[in-house]
Amino acid sequence: MGQQVNLPLPNGYQLQDYTIVKPLSSGGFSMVYLATDADTLPVAIKEYMPSSLVLRTGGDIIVPENPDYLPTFRYGLKCFFEEGKALAGISHPNVVRVLNFFRANETVYMVMSYEQGRTLQKEIQLRQNEPLKESMIRLVFGQLLNGLREVHLHKILHLDIKPANIYIRQDGTPLLLDFGSARQTFTQNNPRLSPMFTPGFAPPEQYRDRDNLGPWSDIYSVGASIYACMAAHAPQAGDLRMMDDKYMPAGKLWKGIYSQDLLDIVDWCLELDFLNRPQSVLQLQKELLRNDYKVPEPGLTQRLRKFFSQDMFARKR
Ligand SMILES: Nc1ncnc2c1ncn2[C@@H]1O[C@H](COP(=O)(O)OP(=O)(O)O)[C@@H](O)[C@H]1O
Ligand SMILES: [Mg+2]
Numbered sequence: 001m002g003q004q005v006n007l008p009l010p011n012g013y014q015l016q017d018y019t020i021v022k023p024l025s026s027g028g029f030s031m032v033y034l035a036t037d038a039d040t041l042p043v044a045i046k047e048y049m050p051s052s053l054v055l056r057t058g059g060d061i062i063v064p065e066n067p068d069y070l071p072t073f074r075y076g077l078k079c080f081f082e083e084g085k086a087l088a089g090i091s092h093p094n095v096v097r098v099l100n101f102f103r104a105n106e107t108v109y110m111v112m113s114y115e116q117g118r119t120l121q122k123e124i125q126l127r128q129n130e131p132l133k134e135s136m137i138r139l140v141f142g143q144l145l146n147g148l149r150e151v152h153l154h155k156i157l158h159l160d161i162k163p164a165n166i167y168i169r170q171d172g173t174p175l176l177l178d179f180g181s182a183r184q185t186f187t188q189n190n191p192r193l194s195p196m197f198t199p200g201f202a203p204p205e206q207y208r209d210r211d212n213l214g215p216w217s218d219i220y221s222v223g224a225s226i227y228a229c230m231a232a233h234a235p236q237a238g239d240l241r242m243m244d245d246k247y248m249p250a251g252k253l254w255k256g257i258y259s260q261d262l263l264d265i266v267d268w269c270l271e272l273d274f275l276n277r278p279q280s281v282l283q284l285q286k287e288l289l290r291n292d293y294k295v296p297e298p299g300l301t302q303r304l305r306k307f308f309s310q311d312m313f314a315r316k317r
Pocket of ligand 1: 116164
Protein backbone atom coordinates (compact mmCIF):
# COMPACT_ATOMS: atom_id res chain seq x y z
CA MET A 1 0.00 0.00 0.00
CA GLY A 2 1.31 3.41 -0.92
CA GLN A 3 1.26 6.24 1.58
CA GLN A 4 0.83 9.15 -0.82
CA VAL A 5 -0.35 12.54 0.29
CA ASN A 6 -3.94 13.08 -0.74
CA LEU A 7 -5.09 16.45 -1.99
CA PRO A 8 -7.64 18.28 0.15
CA LEU A 9 -10.84 19.73 -1.31
CA PRO A 10 -10.03 23.15 -2.81
CA ASN A 11 -10.77 26.36 -0.89
CA GLY A 12 -14.20 27.77 -1.85
CA TYR A 13 -15.49 24.27 -2.75
CA GLN A 14 -19.26 23.92 -2.30
CA LEU A 15 -20.05 20.77 -0.33
CA GLN A 16 -23.84 20.60 -0.08
CA ASP A 17 -24.80 23.62 2.09
CA TYR A 18 -21.23 24.19 3.22
CA THR A 19 -18.35 26.13 1.71
CA ILE A 20 -14.83 24.89 2.35
CA VAL A 21 -12.60 27.66 3.72
CA LYS A 22 -9.35 25.75 4.23
CA PRO A 23 -7.92 22.44 5.45
CA LEU A 24 -7.16 22.41 9.18
CA SER A 25 -5.39 19.09 9.43
CA SER A 26 -4.81 15.85 7.64
CA GLY A 27 -4.20 12.54 9.42
CA GLY A 28 -3.95 9.02 8.03
CA PHE A 29 -7.65 8.37 8.44
CA SER A 30 -9.36 11.66 7.69
CA MET A 31 -9.04 15.31 6.73
CA VAL A 32 -10.52 18.16 8.74
CA TYR A 33 -11.60 21.43 7.12
CA LEU A 34 -12.76 24.80 8.33
CA ALA A 35 -15.94 25.60 6.43
CA THR A 36 -18.97 27.86 6.66
CA ASP A 37 -22.62 26.78 6.71
CA ALA A 38 -25.56 28.28 4.81
CA ASP A 39 -25.68 31.15 7.37
CA THR A 40 -21.92 31.70 6.91
CA LEU A 41 -21.27 30.45 10.44
CA PRO A 42 -18.02 28.51 10.90
CA VAL A 43 -18.10 24.70 11.17
CA ALA A 44 -15.42 22.00 11.14
CA ILE A 45 -15.95 19.20 8.62
CA LYS A 46 -14.23 15.84 8.85
CA GLU A 47 -13.87 13.81 5.67
CA TYR A 48 -13.32 10.05 5.82
CA MET A 49 -10.18 9.57 3.76
CA PRO A 50 -7.88 6.67 4.75
CA SER A 51 -4.76 7.62 2.87
CA SER A 52 -3.51 4.05 2.64
CA LEU A 53 -6.57 2.99 0.64
CA VAL A 54 -7.82 5.85 -1.48
CA LEU A 55 -6.51 8.60 -3.69
CA ARG A 56 -7.55 12.11 -4.54
CA THR A 57 -5.14 13.48 -7.03
CA GLY A 58 -7.37 16.32 -8.24
CA GLY A 59 -11.03 17.36 -8.27
CA ASP A 60 -13.33 16.16 -5.52
CA ILE A 61 -13.97 12.44 -6.08
CA ILE A 62 -11.77 9.93 -4.31
CA VAL A 63 -10.92 6.59 -5.90
CA PRO A 64 -9.50 3.40 -4.39
CA GLU A 65 -5.81 3.06 -4.97
CA ASN A 66 -6.43 -0.56 -5.92
CA PRO A 67 -9.86 -2.19 -6.54
CA ASP A 68 -8.96 -4.84 -3.95
CA TYR A 69 -9.04 -2.14 -1.26
CA LEU A 70 -12.65 -1.25 -1.95
CA PRO A 71 -14.26 -3.66 0.58
CA THR A 72 -11.88 -2.45 3.31
CA PHE A 73 -12.61 1.16 2.40
CA ARG A 74 -16.38 0.50 2.54
CA TYR A 75 -16.08 -1.28 5.87
CA GLY A 76 -14.18 1.69 7.31
CA LEU A 77 -16.82 3.99 5.93
CA LYS A 78 -19.49 2.03 7.75
CA CYS A 79 -17.52 2.27 11.02
CA PHE A 80 -17.05 6.03 10.54
CA PHE A 81 -20.76 6.36 9.90
CA GLU A 82 -21.79 4.33 12.94
CA GLU A 83 -19.50 6.36 15.13
CA GLY A 84 -20.90 9.63 13.81
CA LYS A 85 -24.45 8.47 14.40
CA ALA A 86 -23.65 7.55 17.99
CA LEU A 87 -21.84 10.83 18.60
CA ALA A 88 -24.65 12.85 17.07
CA GLY A 89 -26.80 11.77 20.02
CA ILE A 90 -24.44 13.38 22.53
CA SER A 91 -24.77 17.02 23.42
CA HIS A 92 -22.31 17.96 26.13
CA PRO A 93 -20.07 21.02 26.58
CA ASN A 94 -16.99 18.80 26.97
CA VAL A 95 -17.58 16.64 23.89
CA VAL A 96 -17.26 17.88 20.33
CA ARG A 97 -20.74 18.58 18.95
CA VAL A 98 -21.70 16.69 15.79
CA LEU A 99 -24.20 18.72 13.76
CA ASN A 100 -24.64 16.78 10.56
CA PHE A 101 -23.57 13.70 8.71
CA PHE A 102 -23.84 13.00 4.99
CA ARG A 103 -22.40 11.13 2.01
CA ALA A 104 -20.80 12.83 -0.97
CA ASN A 105 -17.81 12.37 -3.28
CA GLU A 106 -17.88 8.58 -2.68
CA THR A 107 -17.07 9.13 0.99
CA VAL A 108 -18.70 10.42 4.16
CA TYR A 109 -18.56 13.76 5.99
CA MET A 110 -19.11 14.69 9.63
CA VAL A 111 -19.97 18.32 10.37
CA MET A 112 -19.01 19.58 13.83
CA SER A 113 -19.32 22.90 15.58
CA TYR A 114 -16.09 24.79 15.04
CA GLU A 115 -14.17 25.47 18.23
CA GLN A 116 -11.49 28.08 18.63
CA GLY A 117 -8.55 27.08 20.71
CA ARG A 118 -5.71 24.59 20.56
CA THR A 119 -4.97 21.02 21.52
CA LEU A 120 -3.52 20.09 24.89
CA GLN A 121 -0.61 18.65 22.92
CA LYS A 122 0.17 22.12 21.57
CA GLU A 123 -0.21 23.56 25.07
CA ILE A 124 2.33 21.04 26.40
CA GLN A 125 4.78 21.82 23.58
CA LEU A 126 4.51 25.54 24.16
CA ARG A 127 5.30 25.11 27.85
CA GLN A 128 8.15 22.63 27.57
CA ASN A 129 10.19 24.38 30.21
CA GLU A 130 7.34 25.01 32.53
CA PRO A 131 5.15 21.94 32.96
CA LEU A 132 1.45 22.43 33.56
CA LYS A 133 0.52 23.34 37.10
CA GLU A 134 -1.42 20.98 39.31
CA SER A 135 -4.40 23.35 39.53
CA MET A 136 -4.66 23.49 35.73
CA ILE A 137 -4.32 19.72 35.35
CA ARG A 138 -7.08 19.12 37.89
CA LEU A 139 -9.33 21.71 36.30
CA VAL A 140 -8.87 20.51 32.72
CA PHE A 141 -9.19 16.80 33.47
CA GLY A 142 -11.93 17.27 36.06
CA GLN A 143 -14.10 18.94 33.40
CA LEU A 144 -13.02 16.62 30.61
CA LEU A 145 -14.17 13.66 32.68
CA ASN A 146 -17.69 15.14 32.72
CA GLY A 147 -17.63 14.71 28.95
CA LEU A 148 -16.15 11.23 29.13
CA ARG A 149 -18.78 10.17 31.65
CA GLU A 150 -21.49 11.23 29.22
CA VAL A 151 -19.79 9.28 26.42
CA HIS A 152 -19.62 6.13 28.56
CA LEU A 153 -23.28 6.60 29.51
CA HIS A 154 -24.05 6.29 25.79
CA LYS A 155 -22.14 2.97 25.78
CA ILE A 156 -19.35 4.39 23.63
CA LEU A 157 -15.66 4.11 24.44
CA HIS A 158 -13.41 6.83 23.08
CA LEU A 159 -10.29 4.63 22.71
CA ASP A 160 -8.00 7.40 21.47
CA ILE A 161 -7.69 9.82 24.37
CA LYS A 162 -4.38 11.66 24.22
CA PRO A 163 -3.29 15.30 24.46
CA ALA A 164 -3.64 15.70 20.65
CA ASN A 165 -7.33 14.78 20.93
CA ILE A 166 -8.05 17.01 23.91
CA TYR A 167 -8.93 20.48 22.74
CA ILE A 168 -8.73 23.55 24.97
CA ARG A 169 -11.09 26.37 24.02
CA GLN A 170 -9.97 29.95 24.32
CA ASP A 171 -11.86 30.27 27.62
CA GLY A 172 -9.86 27.33 28.99
CA THR A 173 -12.64 24.72 28.95
CA PRO A 174 -11.65 21.34 27.50
CA LEU A 175 -13.44 19.07 25.07
CA LEU A 176 -12.91 15.61 23.66
CA LEU A 177 -12.26 15.34 19.93
CA ASP A 178 -11.69 12.51 17.53
CA PHE A 179 -13.32 9.31 18.66
CA GLY A 180 -11.05 6.46 17.72
CA SER A 181 -13.41 3.51 18.24
CA ALA A 182 -14.35 3.50 14.53
CA ARG A 183 -10.70 3.28 13.62
CA GLN A 184 -10.17 0.55 16.17
CA THR A 185 -12.90 -1.69 14.77
CA PHE A 186 -11.71 -0.90 11.29
CA THR A 187 -8.06 -1.78 11.78
CA GLN A 188 -8.75 -4.68 14.11
CA ASN A 189 -10.67 -6.56 11.43
CA ASN A 190 -8.17 -5.76 8.70
CA PRO A 191 -4.77 -7.16 9.47
CA ARG A 192 -3.41 -5.42 6.38
CA LEU A 193 -3.86 -2.11 8.13
CA SER A 194 -1.57 -1.47 11.04
CA PRO A 195 -3.49 -0.49 14.16
CA MET A 196 -3.54 3.27 14.56
CA PHE A 197 -2.76 3.42 18.25
CA THR A 198 -0.66 6.19 19.59
CA PRO A 199 2.11 4.45 21.52
CA GLY A 200 2.05 5.27 25.18
CA PHE A 201 -1.58 6.34 25.45
CA ALA A 202 -3.32 3.05 24.60
CA PRO A 203 -3.81 0.48 27.42
CA PRO A 204 -2.36 -3.04 26.99
CA GLU A 205 -5.80 -4.58 26.44
CA GLN A 206 -6.18 -2.46 23.30
CA TYR A 207 -3.33 -4.42 21.71
CA ARG A 208 -4.77 -7.80 22.69
CA ASP A 209 -7.49 -9.18 24.98
CA ARG A 210 -9.89 -6.72 23.45
CA ASP A 211 -12.73 -8.43 25.30
CA ASN A 212 -11.37 -6.66 28.34
CA LEU A 213 -11.97 -3.18 26.92
CA GLY A 214 -14.14 -0.99 29.10
CA PRO A 215 -14.30 2.43 30.79
CA TRP A 216 -11.01 1.53 32.54
CA SER A 217 -9.34 1.50 29.09
CA ASP A 218 -10.16 5.18 28.49
CA ILE A 219 -9.11 5.80 32.10
CA TYR A 220 -5.64 4.40 31.32
CA SER A 221 -5.38 6.92 28.47
CA VAL A 222 -6.50 9.74 30.78
CA GLY A 223 -3.72 8.76 33.20
CA ALA A 224 -1.20 8.68 30.35
CA SER A 225 -2.37 12.12 29.22
CA ILE A 226 -1.90 13.58 32.72
CA TYR A 227 1.52 11.91 32.79
CA ALA A 228 2.33 13.64 29.47
CA CYS A 229 1.40 17.02 31.00
CA MET A 230 4.09 16.41 33.62
CA ALA A 231 6.75 14.74 31.47
CA ALA A 232 6.05 16.44 28.10
CA HIS A 233 6.11 12.94 26.58
CA ALA A 234 4.04 9.76 26.79
CA PRO A 235 4.80 6.88 29.18
CA GLN A 236 6.27 3.65 27.77
CA ALA A 237 3.87 1.94 25.32
CA GLY A 238 1.39 -0.49 26.88
CA ASP A 239 2.42 -3.52 24.80
CA LEU A 240 6.10 -3.01 25.66
CA ARG A 241 5.22 -2.58 29.31
CA MET A 242 3.61 -6.03 29.22
CA MET A 243 6.94 -7.52 28.09
CA ASP A 244 9.39 -5.45 30.12
CA ASP A 245 7.84 -2.79 32.26
CA LYS A 246 10.09 0.25 32.53
CA TYR A 247 7.36 2.54 33.78
CA MET A 248 8.75 4.82 36.43
CA PRO A 249 5.93 5.69 38.87
CA ALA A 250 4.84 9.33 38.76
CA GLY A 251 4.96 9.18 42.55
CA LYS A 252 8.75 8.83 42.32
CA LEU A 253 9.46 11.04 39.30
CA TRP A 254 7.66 14.16 40.44
CA LYS A 255 7.73 13.80 44.19
CA GLY A 256 7.81 17.26 45.69
CA ILE A 257 6.56 18.91 42.49
CA TYR A 258 2.95 17.72 42.39
CA SER A 259 0.86 16.56 45.34
CA GLN A 260 1.24 12.91 46.32
CA ASP A 261 -2.48 12.64 45.81
CA LEU A 262 -2.31 13.57 42.09
CA LEU A 263 0.75 11.41 41.47
CA ASP A 264 -1.00 8.44 43.06
CA ILE A 265 -4.00 9.05 40.78
CA VAL A 266 -1.72 8.89 37.70
CA ASP A 267 -0.08 5.66 38.85
CA TRP A 268 -3.49 4.20 39.68
CA CYS A 269 -4.86 4.95 36.17
CA LEU A 270 -1.73 3.49 34.59
CA GLU A 271 -1.93 0.11 36.32
CA LEU A 272 -1.28 -2.60 33.72
CA ASP A 273 -4.00 -4.85 35.12
CA PHE A 274 -7.28 -3.18 34.20
CA LEU A 275 -8.89 -4.49 37.38
CA ASN A 276 -6.49 -2.44 39.47
CA ARG A 277 -7.42 0.88 37.82
CA PRO A 278 -10.37 3.13 38.68
CA GLN A 279 -13.32 1.23 37.22
CA SER A 280 -15.49 4.19 36.39
CA VAL A 281 -15.02 7.81 35.45
CA LEU A 282 -17.01 8.81 38.52
CA GLN A 283 -14.62 6.98 40.80
CA LEU A 284 -11.66 8.78 39.23
CA GLN A 285 -13.40 12.14 39.20
CA LYS A 286 -14.12 11.91 42.92
CA GLU A 287 -10.40 11.66 43.59
CA LEU A 288 -9.40 14.32 41.08
CA LEU A 289 -11.88 16.88 42.37
CA ARG A 290 -10.89 16.53 46.01
CA ASN A 291 -9.64 19.79 47.43
CA ASP A 292 -7.78 18.55 50.48
CA TYR A 293 -4.55 17.84 48.61
CA LYS A 294 -1.31 19.66 49.32
CA VAL A 295 0.81 21.02 46.46
CA PRO A 296 4.43 21.08 47.63
CA GLU A 297 6.18 24.44 47.95
CA PRO A 298 8.84 24.74 45.24
CA GLY A 299 12.15 23.81 46.86
CA LEU A 300 15.51 25.36 46.06
CA THR A 301 16.54 22.55 43.64
CA GLN A 302 13.30 22.96 41.76
CA ARG A 303 13.66 26.73 41.49
CA LEU A 304 17.25 26.37 40.28
CA ARG A 305 16.23 23.74 37.74
CA LYS A 306 13.54 26.07 36.41
CA PHE A 307 15.94 29.01 36.32
CA PHE A 308 18.55 27.06 34.34
CA SER A 309 16.09 25.54 31.89
CA GLN A 310 14.62 28.98 31.14
CA ASP A 311 18.09 30.43 30.76
CA MET A 312 19.06 27.68 28.31
CA PHE A 313 15.88 28.24 26.40
CA ALA A 314 16.59 31.98 26.16
CA ARG A 315 20.11 31.30 24.85
CA LYS A 316 18.89 28.82 22.26
CA ARG A 317 16.62 31.41 20.65
N1 LIG B 1 -14.57 20.83 15.89
C1 LIG B 1 -13.34 21.32 15.65
N2 LIG B 1 -13.10 22.64 15.78
C2 LIG B 1 -11.87 23.14 15.52
N3 LIG B 1 -10.81 22.40 15.14
C3 LIG B 1 -10.99 21.08 15.01
C4 LIG B 1 -12.26 20.46 15.24
N4 LIG B 1 -12.13 19.15 15.02
C5 LIG B 1 -10.86 18.94 14.66
N5 LIG B 1 -10.17 20.09 14.64
C6 LIG B 1 -8.74 20.29 14.30
O1 LIG B 1 -8.31 19.23 13.46
C7 LIG B 1 -7.31 18.45 14.13
C8 LIG B 1 -7.51 16.97 13.80
O2 LIG B 1 -8.77 16.56 14.23
P1 LIG B 1 -9.04 15.11 14.77
O3 LIG B 1 -10.53 15.00 15.01
O4 LIG B 1 -8.15 14.85 15.93
O5 LIG B 1 -8.68 14.20 13.51
P2 LIG B 1 -7.47 13.22 13.15
O6 LIG B 1 -6.53 13.17 14.32
O7 LIG B 1 -8.15 11.93 12.86
O8 LIG B 1 -6.86 13.83 11.94
C9 LIG B 1 -7.46 18.78 15.59
O9 LIG B 1 -6.23 18.65 16.28
C10 LIG B 1 -7.90 20.23 15.56
O10 LIG B 1 -6.77 21.07 15.39
MG1 LIG C 1 -6.76 13.34 16.33
